[in-house]
Amino acid sequence: MNVKTKVKFVSKDKNLFFATLRKRVDTYFIENNIAKTANTTMVVKSVVLLLGYIMPFILLLALQPALWVSMGLWFIMGLSVAGIGMSVMHDANHGAYSTNKKVNDMMGFTLNLVGGSAFNWKLQHNVLHHTYTNVVEMDEDIQDRLVLRFNPHSKVKFFHKLQWLYAFAFYGLLTLYWVVAKDFVQYALFKKNGVNANSDAKNRTLLLKIVSMKVIYLFTLLAVPPLFFGIPFVQVLLGFLLMHFVAGIILTVVFQLAHTVEGTSHPRPDEHGNIENDWAIHQLNTTVNFSRNNKWISWYVGGLNFQIEHHLFPRVCHVHYPAISSIVRETAAEYGIPYMENETFGQAVNSHIATLRRFGRLPDLNEAIG
Numbered sequence: 129m130n131v132k133t134k135v136k137f138v139s140k141d142k143n144l145f146f147a148t149l150r151k152r153v154d155t156y157f158i159e160n161n162i163a164k165t166a167n168t169t170m171v172v173k174s175v176v177l178l179l180g181y182i183m184p185f186i187l188l189l190a191l192q193p194a195l196w197v198s199m200g201l202w203f204i205m206g207l208s209v210a211g212i213g214m215s216v217m218h219d220a221n222h223g224a225y226s227t228n229k230k231v232n233d234m235m236g237f238t239l240n241l242v243g244g245s246a247f248n249w250k251l252q253h254n255v256l257h258h259t260y261t262n263v264v265e266m267d268e269d270i271q272d273r274l275v276l277r278f279n280p281h282s283k284v285k286f287f288h289k290l291q292w293l294y295a296f297a298f299y300g301l302l303t304l305y306w307v308v309a310k311d312f313v314q315y316a317l318f319k320k321n322g323v324n325a326n327s328d329a330k331n332r333t334l335l336l337k338i339v340s341m342k343v344i345y346l347f348t349l350l351a352v353p354p355l356f357f358g359i360p361f362v363q364v365l366l367g368f369l370l371m372h373f374v375a376g377i378i379l380t381v382v383f384q385l386a387h388t389v390e391g392t393s394h395p396r397p398d399e400h401g402n403i404e405n406d407w408a409i410h411q412l413n414t415t416v417n418f419s420r421n422n423k424w425i426s427w428y429v430g431g432l433n434f435q436i437e438h439h440l441f442p443r444v445c446h447v448h449y450p451a452i453s454s455i456v457r458e459t460a461a462e463y464g465i466p467y468m469e470n471e472t473f474g475q476a477v478n479s480h481i482a483t484l485r486r487f488g489r490l491p492d493l494n495e496a497i498g
Contacts, residue, residue, distance in 0.1 A: 135266055135397045139406040145463040146408035146440070152455050153441060157448075164444045166225050173427065174216045174235065180208030181242070185349070188367070189357050202367030206374025209242045209303065213379050215430030215446070221250050222442045240341045242375075243307035247334060248314045251323050258442055262387055262394045262414035263403065268314075270387060270394075274298065277487045278384075279394050288488035292481050299380035300373035307345070307372070311338050381477070386435035389416050389479040390486075391468045409465055411439040417469035418476035420453060425473060436467065 157164055166174075184201035187193070193201070219225045220235035239246045252268045260266035264279045272278060276295055277288045315335060318324035326334065349368055353359040393413045397403050403410065415435045419425045425433055431446025432438065437453050438446065460467040470476035 135260055135263060135401045135403065137407040137410060138402045138404055139409075140404065143406045143409065143463070145406065145459065145465060148463075149408070149440070149456060149459045152459060153444075153452050156452060156455060162448070163227075164224070164448065165227055166219070166445045167447055170219070170225070170445055170447045177208050177211040177216055178238065181205055181212060184208075188359070189353060192357065192359055195363060198363060198367055199370055202371045203374055206371040207378070209371060209375035210378035210382075211428055211430070212238050212242055213375070214382060214432050215428070217246065217249075218430055218432075219445050221246055222254060224443045224445045241345070243303065243342065243345045245311040245314075245338050245341070248311050248318065248338075251318050252314060254442070255323060258439060261411060261439060262392060263397065264394060265397065269383065278388050280487060281394060281396060284488070284490050289485075291488045292484035295484055296377060296381070299384075300376040302376035302380045304369070304372040304376065307342065311342075381480070382429050382432050384480050385418050385470070385473075385476040386415055386432065388483050388487075389470070389476060390482055391466075391479075392416060408440060412436060412460060412465050412467060415439050415468070416476070416479075417453070417467075419471070419473045420450070420469060421471075422473070426450060436469075 156162075184204045188198060188201050192198075216225075217236050217239040220232045221239065223229075223232050225232050225235050236246045239249055257267050257269040262270055262279070264271060264281050270278045272282050275285075275287055276291055276298060277284065315324075315331075315338065319331060324331065350361075350364060353364045354361040392415065395403050395405065395410070395413075405413070417434055417436050419433045422433070426449075431449040434446065434449035434453055437444075437449040437456055440456065441452070444452070457467045470479055
């Protein structure tokens, strides 16, 4: 859908839920004299994750260890790439890391360091996904991918009935696809549909930057080890692919556990482009939390297990989500709005698999009538 075909949220009843919630959350930060941006915990986490990406590579070059040790170091880099994506660049590119734009830009640039484009990501995620969550015509993040069906509105193919079995293998290709093709596909798409409203001159500069960063990234990780340190290219390539497979599975699964699970809705706009719902309530209808009480998961996934809070308050740093989640939950209950969550990671994964199975089969007669 062209972005110029505006999709709007139109609520017939002027619901006070979000206005009340926003006031209560603001009061929490004011009364506790807490900034909504990063704190010391966030800064330490950022350093740990960035070192987890950089130091193993330095060790690979300096020590040139045995193959199994080398693969272990690439594996750690994959864990760190996913952590950077979920915990560092994500907050920064939402403007939640700091009140200083330069700091946000610098920390958001970590996405470019792991092979992506911060500019494209902001359009895909901040603009399309956060505004039009689970609206298939607009939300780039839940549109079908190759042999995967992520919504109930597209055509079911015969192979989709097995997608709950093969999906995770394809998830592992996400970041590799991102590095070699996705940014160029999105660059063309966002220009065509009007999401990218830059002038032609600015877009030429942007494209040059994207190409330059990818050349530097691929040269550093794939060419420097064999050319300057004598490490066999095949070994480097195997490690590079392992790193991206690990990062891809983690990033994709964590994201899918928030939106492609049982209980979420996938509304469609009417012929006028209207969705009859309040935007904030729409976010709760399309989003599910998981493992809210697991501090280790919360630390690593950057609060993405608190997706409800993140969608309602994307400019609040994720380290504050556990504290404000009780406010969100209580306010939702007060207004009779469902607050959906899976208590454990395992429950969330099972729910995702169940949804993949449901989307992978033809609807039965009752579903078709409904």
